[in-house]
Amino acid sequence: xxxxxxxxxxxxxxxxxxxxxxxxxxxxxxxxxxxxxxxxxxxxxxxxxxxxxxxxxxxxxxxxxxxxxxxxxxxxxxxxxxxxxxxxxxxxxxxxxxxxxxxxxxxxxxxxxxxxxxxxxxxxxxxxxxxxxxxxxxxxxxxxxxxxxxxxxxxxxxxxxxxxxxxxxxxxxxxxxxxxxxxxxxxxxxxxxxxxxxxxxxxxxxxxxxxxxxxxxxxxxxxxxxxxxxxxxxxxxxxxxxxxxxxxxxxxxxxxxxxxxxxxxxxxxxxxxxxxxxxxxxxxxxxxxxxxxxxxxxxxxxxxxxxxxxxxxxxxxx
Amino acid sequence: xxxxxxxxxxxxxxxxxxxxxxxxxxxxxxxxxxxxxxxxxxxxxxxxxxxxxxxxxxxxxxxxxxxxxxxxxxxxxxxxxxxxxxxxxxxxxxxxxxxxxxxxxxxxxxxxxxxxxxxxxxxxxxxxxxxxxxxxxxxxxxxxxxxxxxxxxxxxxxxxxxxxxxxxxxxxxxxxxxxxxxxxxxxxxxxxxxxxxxxxxxxxxxxxxxxxxxxxxxxxxxxxxxxxxxxxxxxxxxxxxxxxxx
Numbered sequence: 001x002x003x004x005x006x007x008x009x010x011x012x013x014x015x016x017x018x019x020x021x022x023x024x025x026x027x028x029x030x031x032x033x034x035x036x037x038x039x040x041x042x043x044x045x046x047x048x049x050x051x052x053x054x055x056x057x058x059x060x061x062x063x064x065x066x067x068x069x070x071x072x073x074x075x076x077x078x079x080x081x082x083x084x085x086x087x088x089x090x091x092x093x094x095x096x097x098x099x100x101x102x103x104x105x106x107x108x109x110x111x112x113x114x115x116x117x118x119x120x121x122x123x124x125x126x127x128x129x130x131x132x133x134x135x136x137x138x139x140x141x142x143x144x145x146x147x148x149x150x151x152x153x154x155x156x157x158x159x160x161x162x163x164x165x166x167x168x169x170x171x172x173x174x175x176x177x178x179x180x181x182x183x184x185x186x187x188x189x190x191x192x193x194x195x196x197x198x199x200x201x202x203x204x205x206x207x208x209x210x211x212x213x214x215x216x217x218x219x220x221x222x223x224x225x226x227x228x229x230x231x232x233x234x235x236x237x238x239x240x241x242x243x244x245x246x247x248x249x250x251x252x253x254x255x256x257x258x259x260x261x262x263x264x265x266x267x268x269x270x271x272x273x274x275x276x277x278x279x280x281x282x283x284x285x286x287x288x289x290x291x292x293x294x295x296x297x298x299x300x301x302x303x304x305x306x307x308x309x310x311x312x313x314x315x316x317x318x
Numbered sequence: 319x320x321x322x323x324x325x326x327x328x329x330x331x332x333x334x335x336x337x338x339x340x341x342x343x344x345x346x347x348x349x350x351x352x353x354x355x356x357x358x359x360x361x362x363x364x365x366x367x368x369x370x371x372x373x374x375x376x377x378x379x380x381x382x383x384x385x386x387x388x389x390x391x392x393x394x395x396x397x398x399x400x401x402x403x404x405x406x407x408x409x410x411x412x413x414x415x416x417x418x419x420x421x422x423x424x425x426x427x428x429x430x431x432x433x434x435x436x437x438x439x440x441x442x443x444x445x446x447x448x449x450x451x452x453x454x455x456x457x458x459x460x461x462x463x464x465x466x467x468x469x470x471x472x473x474x475x476x477x478x479x480x481x482x483x484x485x486x487x488x489x490x491x492x493x494x495x496x497x498x499x500x501x502x503x504x505x506x507x508x509x510x511x512x513x514x515x516x517x518x519x520x521x522x523x524x525x526x527x528x529x530x531x532x533x534x535x536x537x538x539x540x541x542x543x544x545x546x547x548x549x550x551x552x553x554x555x556x557x558x559x560x561x562x563x564x
Binding site for chain 1: 362365367385386387394395401402403404411412418419421451471
């Protein structure tokens with residue numbers, strides 16, 4: 001099972017740059033300034049890198065949230081963090097904001113949306129008892145509904161073009177030109193990966209229980225805040241550039257747990273790599289079936305991920 | 319360890335009020351009391367897991383002034399039940415987590431840590447379960463694994479919460495042997511309903527009832543006092559104390 005999953009994803013990932021509306025001419029691919037080479041270097045390769053990094057970040061954020069809150073349904077998506085980023089980005093699009101201090105306003109507002117959601121969740125969770133982590137999920141769901149309604153208000157107030165832009169944004173997209181966005185997402189993904197790796201022993205204790213971690217000398221509150229802030233940075237920037245892409249944070253950590261039955265500390269890199277390959281594979285499929293306009297990537301991840309996830313749960317494979 | 323005027327409340331309800339007691343190093347204390355009297359709450363507060371009013375001093379230092387990592391080397395709590403979200407950790411890896419307070423930051427556990435874990439697993443007859451996952455263990459085995467992790471932690475003060483509640487007679491005897499060995503160079507506290515075991519150890523007792531605590535240096539284990547304290551008749555037969563069942 002494990003080999004089948006990995007080989008399928010790797011195969012689709014390598015096929016990725018060669019699939020699209022323009023077929024690359026392999027004979028001219030290595031010729032400087034040829035059309036094929038330009039498409040490959042300026043469109044396909046950055047997109048491939050973006051997909052991989054974005055998928056890895058989403059999966060890793062999912063793994064972290066599930067561990068921190070000790071609930072398999074906790075992800076930045078289900079807790080409303082992605083919803084906050086979408087609302088922030090939507091506000092920036094509606095206000096027609098451009099670039100401020102060298103940062104795109106959509107990115108900045110996306111980050112503010114994600115970060116303020118995390119702060120709000122931290123404040124609200126103080127009113128919950130330790131054992132009431134499920135209530136946090138309900139708070140996240142309530143926040144998501146609130147954000148969706150607020151976005152509806154923005155739709156209502158927007159022109160047809162603005163509405164279409166925001167609507168397209170909410171479906172998620174990996175279309176980019178050049179490496180600028182890839183670099184900024186990679187920086188935050190790298191920061192998240194690095195933090196989780198150096199704190200893997202602490203994360204393993206937290207995955208058992210808060211009590212166990214505290215008894216071993218970990219300042220659990222401080223560490224949780226550090227994790228949440230870095231995740232909201234990574235997710236905020238990511239969502240503001242690609243739009244929300246659901247399901248990866250939920251299913252990839254689950255898939256790996258079921259396939260390998262290993263503790264969280266040894267799943268950090270595998271989750272990042274599988275998340276990256278999974279989104280890359282979904283993007284390959286989306287572009288393969290596209291006719292004219294592209295199928296939104298968020299639609300594909302849910303269409304493929306949903307049934308596969310149900311299959312995994314029912315079959316209890318691994 | 320000296321506890322002065324310790325009070326703990328939860329959502330404006332007093333769980334423990336004005337608790338005072340003191341125990342010297344390398345002694346054993348039994349904490350007894352009815353269900354829901356606040357024994358585990360006290361244990362958790364002593365380890366810094368709960369906010370409190372009053373004073374908890376270990377080696378003359380106030381608990382909240384001790385860094386979390388140093389605190390872990392001074393005192394730890396062994397819960398009665400394993401509660402873990404993570405189910406795929408192996409017994410060996412779980413016990414190794416007890417060495418976390420001694421692990422240098424950014425470094426993996428060393429050979430010395432692994433050696434200590436190996437010795438403890440063998441001492442508690444757990445070597446055969448080394449690579450078993452936590453979720454595949456029985457409740458008794460999980461309790462032994464929790465005890466093993468605490469032993470690996472090598473804290474000066476160990477608080478065991480109902481340590482024998484899931485153990486069979488053989489493992490209970492093994493634990494008592496371990497406890498007797500530990501109290502030579504550790505301060506140990508056991509929270510228990512096992513009056514027979516507490517009477518056998520014949521150490522000082524802290525009896526908690528209705529948010530108050532009474533400290534008994536000696537003389538707790540007479541049937542009249544026990545009957546009064548627990549509200550049920552106790553009797554002594556051939557030197558053994560037990561409940562008189564009707």
